[in-house]
Amino acid sequence: MTGYLSSREDPMERAAELTPNALPVYRSPEGMVEVLQPSYPVYCVRTAKIREVAKIFLRGFPGDVLYAVKCNSEPHMLQELYQAGVRHFDTASLPEIALVSEMFSDGQTYFMHPVKSRAAISSAYRDYGVRYYVVDHPSELEKISDLIDPDPEVVIVVRIAVEHSGAVYELSSKFGASVHMAVDLAKGAIRRGYSYGFAFHIGSQCLDPGGYGLGLDLVRKALDNLDQPPACVDVGGGFPADYINSHGPDLETYLDAISVAVARLNLPESCRLLCEPGRGMCAEGESLIVQVQLRKDNSLYLNDGMYGSMIEEKLGLRLPVRMVASRDFSADLLLYTAYGPTCDSLDVYPAPLELPADVQEGDWIEFGRIGAYGTACRTRFNGFFPDTFVVVENEFGELN
Secondary structure (H helix, E strand, O other), rough: HHHHOOOOOOOHHHOOEEOOOOOEEEEHHHHHHHHHOOOOOEEEEOOHHHHHHHHHHHHHOOOOOEEEEOOOOOOHHHHHHHOOOOOOOEEHHHHHHHHHHOOOOOOOOEEEOOOHHHHHHHHHHHOOOEEEEEEHHHHHHHHHHHOOOOOOOOOOEEEOOOOOOHHHHHHHHHOEEOOOHHHHHHHHHHHOEEEEEEEEEEOEOOOOOOOHHHHHHHHHHHHHHOOOOOOOOOOOOOOOOOOOEEEEHHHHHHHHHHHHHOOOOOOOOOOOOEEEHHHHHHHHEEEEEEEEEEEOOOOEEEEOOOOOOOHHHHOOOOOOOOOOOOOOOOOOOEEEEOOOOOOEEEEEEEOEEEEEOHHHHHHHOEEEOOOOOOOOOOHHHHHOOOOOOEEEOOOOOOOO
């Protein structure tokens, strides 16, 4: 198995090599398994993939790219994105604002949650210098105006609801104003001495790039009723990852569609264009190695599950899966029911896993594309909490 590690070092020396974020580096998951023999879940971070996707956004989006911190707020993820050139961050809470501000002195945070506590607004403005605040209701605008004095550097970003069927998860039933209310909110921001902008979100895991044109058309309708130009237009997130059962076009197709739709707005040069990628930026940046801890006929008991990193599996997106090649496996495949480690019978994978017929206790399985929401939605139920990270250098599924 030593062939899976870099030939210039033996396994123990390779394990000792650290990245700048202090994560040990291995050539592959197989190399990591050979050294650590882990009985606990291990996240495999692919730093090259994180930077590669970030640079596609930075090159192809005609504005500022705000990483959606909620998707994966692990320090190594933020650090890799920063190293790739990301300097703007979509934050939804004061702890996220503090995290980014303390990590990056030149990082700019934006308070993009439409509902914020008064204490959070006050601290964001006074302690962290946040100047962009999303609203979708008059009460939220009133709350901000009670706490922040008139200031044209403060931008009230009005979120418009978008009904779009092309996304796996719709987001406008909870947040978003009608075009009519959005216009009133923008006028209210102007009267109070702030600048204004518009935002929308076409839904998470959007498979139809045309949805951005739909959202920008609503922005155009709102702008037609305003005399003052906006400080920004934010097209939100929605950029998809590539799952077994959910595929969108390539990322460049989305960025091109946005550029075409934005051009139709004839925005002034002073108007900033923003986007908020999360899933589409970081999903491929991590995988997860789990171990089979018991086999009962065609049932496998794994050391991570629905209360851990598998929120996407729970909600219907199928992650790519492979055996870690720690030994030779049968070419015959079986469908297995997989269970997570907790004592709750609800901790069961919603779809069967197709794996070799000779899987046994002690084998390792790798789930790909878990960089989005995998770490963000973990719980500590029953004391199980995956928190081990390593860097691997190869692509998912490469045996080298």
